[in-house]
Amino acid sequence: MACGNSDQQFLEAFIQQEGLNDIFRRNALQYFNAYGHRLAKLAEASARPIIVGLNGAQGSGKSTLSQYLSEMMPRHLHVDCHVVSIDDFYLSKAKRKKLATVIHPLLAIRGVPGTHDVPLLLDVLASFIEPSVQTVALPVFDKLKDDRTRKVRKIQKSARPTVILFEGWCVGVPAQRQLALSVPASGFEFSNDNNGVWRSYVNEQLQTHYVDVFSRLDRLSMLKPPCFEAVYDWRVDQEIRLVARRRQDASDTSIRGMSVKQVGEFVENFRRLTCHAMELLPSLADEVWELQADRLVLEEQLRS
Numbered sequence: 001m002a003c004g005n006s007d008q009q010f011l012e013a014f015i016q017q018e019g020l021n022d023i024f025r026r027n028a029l030q031y032f033n034a035y036g037h038r039l040a041k042l043a044e045a046s047a048r049p050i051i052v053g054l055n056g057a058q059g060s061g062k063s064t065l066s067q068y069l070s071e072m073m074p075r076h077l078h079v080d081c082h083v084v085s086i087d088d089f090y091l092s093k094a095k096r097k098k099l100a101t102v103i104h105p106l107l108a109i110r111g112v113p114g115t116h117d118v119p120l121l122l123d124v125l126a127s128f129i130e131p132s133v134q135t136v137a138l139p140v141f142d143k144l145k146d147d148r149t150r151k152v153r154k155i156q157k158s159a160r161p162t163v164i165l166f167e168g169w170c171v172g173v174p175a176q177r178q179l180a181l182s183v184p185a186s187g188f189e190f191s192n193d194n195n196g197v198w199r200s201y202v203n204e205q206l207q208t209h210y211v212d213v214f215s216r217l218d219r220l221s222m223l224k225p226p227c228f229e230a231v232y233d234w235r236v237d238q239e240i241r242l243v244a245r246r247r248q249d250a251s252d253t254s255i256r257g258m259s260v261k262q263v264g265e266f267v268e269n270f271r272r273l274t275c276h277a278m279e280l281l282p283s284l285a286d287e288v289w290e291l292q293a294d295r296l297v298l299e300e301q302l303r304s
Helices: 005-018 022-044 062-077 093-102 118-129 187-192 197-207 209-214 228-250 260-283
Strands: 050-056 080-085 135-142 147-156 162-168 219-224 287-291 297-302
Touching (some): 005 022, 005 062, 022 050, 022 162, 022 219, 022 287, 022 297, 050 118, 062 162, 080 118, 118 135, 118 209, 187 197, 219 260
Parallel strands (some): 050 162, 080 162, 219 287
Antiparallel strands (some): 135 147
């Protein structure tokens, strides 16, 4: 899509602000700007805010894309765009520890369905739709501390057309069939969940509570990785950037994140459903961006 001078200037400023490279520039010019225009038209035609699910594996760039659209759309398309990350709805460390004691030790680790505060998430999504609610309060999760904070992010609604970008690695993912649960998906599952208690619990959550959440979506988009191995590299890069930004913001070089080995172990918790999403979501999503290992969009698939 052609980009006017002001649009181009905004894009360049955003790239500099976020420390991005030419790959994001190319993706934005060829695909993401047009995506923003499509969402703006849908929002303008709707009597209420539209909720758009944005699925992407860890480190795929969904948060960066969401941030870009949340800044670009109000400025250039006159449509409000607010980002809701499923990551901010992780249960506290104490609540996950209780789940780990009662159900399975792996539930102490944030990430999979069953480790989110679903009732709060439903309340927040409903608040965006409810005309009488003017201010929506969202929780804030600290990934480096691996815990819910006391901070609250408040979003002020307006009368303008509005897009709610609901982003997350498992957003829109349906439950697996029972047969798929019978065999461990990896050596990690063989060692940590050979009897299938953990994966069955996660799947049950998808079949029940998360269906209620995903039924609120008006549209679903997907950033699709080329393979699961790319996700590991992306998540390592994401951890490095997260720590660097936190050090800069806090002027504290002692801040630490996960080691490369720890990232690898952490990512294994997401393998089963990430691969499931890669296989199934392209047939369910309204748009799919096929990514290369460097995150350049190789192909765009649009549902007619």
